[in-house]
Amino acid sequence: MLPAETWTDANISELPLKFLAHFEAISAADPRNCVVIDTQGKIHGLNPPARRALPWLASGVNLMTSCADPKALKNYLVTCARTRAALPGTVHLTDPDGLETEWTCHGGLVDHLEDDTPILILRMQIPELGKSVFAKLNDKIEALNAELEWRVRADDATAHLAAIVASSVDAIYSKDLEKVVTSWNKGAEIMFGYSADEMIGASILSVVPDDKLAEEEMLLKRLRDGEILAPIETVRQRKDGKLIDVSITSSPITNRDGDVVGYSKILRDVSERIAAVNHQKLLMQELAHRSKNQMAVISAMARQTAKNSKSIQDFRKTFEQRLQGLSVSIGLLVERGWSGAPLDQLINIQSKTFITEKSKLRCSGPDVTLDNVASEAIGLALHELATNSLKYGAWSSRSGFVTLSWEIIPGDAGDLEIVWKEQGGPAVKEPSHTGFGQIVIERLVAQKLSTDVKLVYSPEGVIWTFRLPAQHFSLASK
Known part of the structure; x- marks a missing residue:
């Protein structure tokens, strides 16, 4: 038999001993909610299942206070006491949170208190409909718990995302x-x-x-x-x-x-990437433009070379030399990213094919950088001047040399005067016909750079002078 404290918190001294023993026995075996109650509605005890199902009830509490229809409950309890039978009934109870639940009851008289008040055991169960309500409530509670857990995780994710956005x-x-x-x-x-x-x-x-x-x-x-x-x-x-x-x-x-x-x-x-793309487009357009210009120059070079060549072999040799002169100028520009060429470097790459002694070419002038147009035109002119000097001029003689000088002309324009002067070579006279070299030295430079060119055939040697406009060069910063 179970100890009394495991099934009730009632004042057991108020109950007859034979009833106490009876209630202990049935509470141990009955899984239903058993409540000891008198006909006035006062609770005298609850078994463990009842205390779990009705946690707001306790000994001394009147069940009428939780009943939706107290009068009906009292009539039911009195009827059970009179008939001394376990009669079925229904009671609606409201918990402290206001939730009303329907219970089915079987109440039967088991004894009397000392003042002859009938004592009953009320066996209470939730009907199937009520169980479904509780099941739905449990489902809702579980859903709320799940949502709460999700919200906690979502809040963590939101905080993590906010940190990413902020940084x-x-x-x-x-x-x-x-x-x-x-x-x-x-x-x-x-x-x-x-x-x-x-x-x-x-x-x-x-x-x-x-x-x-x-x-x-x-x-x-x-x-x-x-x-x-x-x-x-x-x-x-x-x-x-x-x-x-x-x-x-x-x-x-x-x-x-x-x-x-x-x-x-x-x-x-994406400013840097867009700028790079635009720069690339500009380079491609400039490359296409330059290619057309180069093709025009090469075409003219081929025609003039063929016109003045005595044989296929002579044409091939002269044309290849001129292509080489053009290519080294372009190579220097490509190496510098088409940002112009220093004049001294341009002179060096054009002359090293023709001479090995430094004394043959004496250069002087400030550090200047030519733009792309001037680099190509002057490169071609230097090649033709060097070719003619090696064949007929100062470089054809062991004692001959060339002085190549350039200086800023005083004045507002700030143009650059370039002078090629040959000395120490054989006597020079003006040629009887105009060849491609002379066309390049005089006409091409003048047209490309919008300037005047002087080509003088003095007995002492050729003198080539022209004035390079300021927009075609820049002085090196000190």
């Missing part, structure tokens, strides 16, 4: 349907120059250039329509007015019902 070098911001900014990360502050305090609550149109407003409206419309947008490259405007090239990834922000309530955007500065 991102990309500009990340959100805005509502009225284009009002609702968040603005550090990357956006750096990219646009506006602080979060300045932008949150302000219109996003402050960073959209006037000619891109229609584009912004079109993007928002497509997002509202549920379209998934691929990243686009466009232009946005900083606080200081500077335009920047950006790549924009746009996404809609929806509520639980799936309605679009705003937009998020990630912007990446």
Whole structure:
């Protein structure tokens, strides 16, 4: 037999001993909720299942206070006491939280108190419908617990995402349907120059250039329509007015019902890449232009060389030499990224094919860098001057030499005068016909550089002088 404290917290001294023994026996074997109660509704004890199912009830508490219809409960208890039978019944109890539950009861008289008050055992159960209600409540509690757990995990994920957004070098911001900014990360502050305090609550149109407003409206419309947008490259405007090239990834922000309530955007500065692409395009266009020019020069070179050649072998030799002269000038420009060529380097690469003694070429002048046009034209001219000097001029004689000098002409224009002067060679006289070399030395340089060229055939040697306009060269910085 179970000890009394395991099944009731009643004042057992109030109960007859024979009833006490009886209640102990049935409580140990009955899994139902057993309540010791008198006909006035006062509870005298509960077995363990009853205490678990009805935790707000205890000995001394009147069950009438929890009953939705106290009068019906009292009539039921009195009827059970009179008939001395376990009669079925129904009672509706309300817990302290206000939840009302229907219970089925079987109450039977078992004894009397000393004042002859009938004592009953009320066996209570939740009917199947009630069980389903409790099951639904349990399911709801489990669902709420699951949602709570999910929310905790979501909050952790949100905090992690917020940390990523805050530390991102990309500009990340959100805005509502009225284009009002609702968040603005550090990357956006750096990219646009506006602080979060300045932008949150302000219109996003402050960073959209006037000619891109229609584009912004079109993007928002497509997002509202549920379209998934691929990243686009466009232009946005900083606080200081500077335009920047950006790549924009746009996404809609929806509520639980799936309605679009705003937009998020990630912007990446692609200015350097766009500049590199534009530079590459410019280089390709310049290369195409230069190729056409070079083809025209080579074509003219071939025609003139063929016109003055005595044989195929003579043509081949002369034409190859001229191509070599052209190629070394272009090679120097390519090596320097088409940013011009220093005049002294250009002279060196053109002359080293013809002479090995430094005394044969005496150069003097300031450090200047020619632009691309001047480098090509002067390179061709130097090649033809060196060829003629080796065949007929100063370099054809052991004692002959060339003085090549250049200097800035005093005055506002700041032009550069270049002089090729041959000395110590055989006597020179003007040729009877105009060859390709003379055309290059006089006409090509004059046309390419928009300047005047002087070619003098003095008995002492050839003197070639021309004035290079200031826009075609730059002085080396000291």
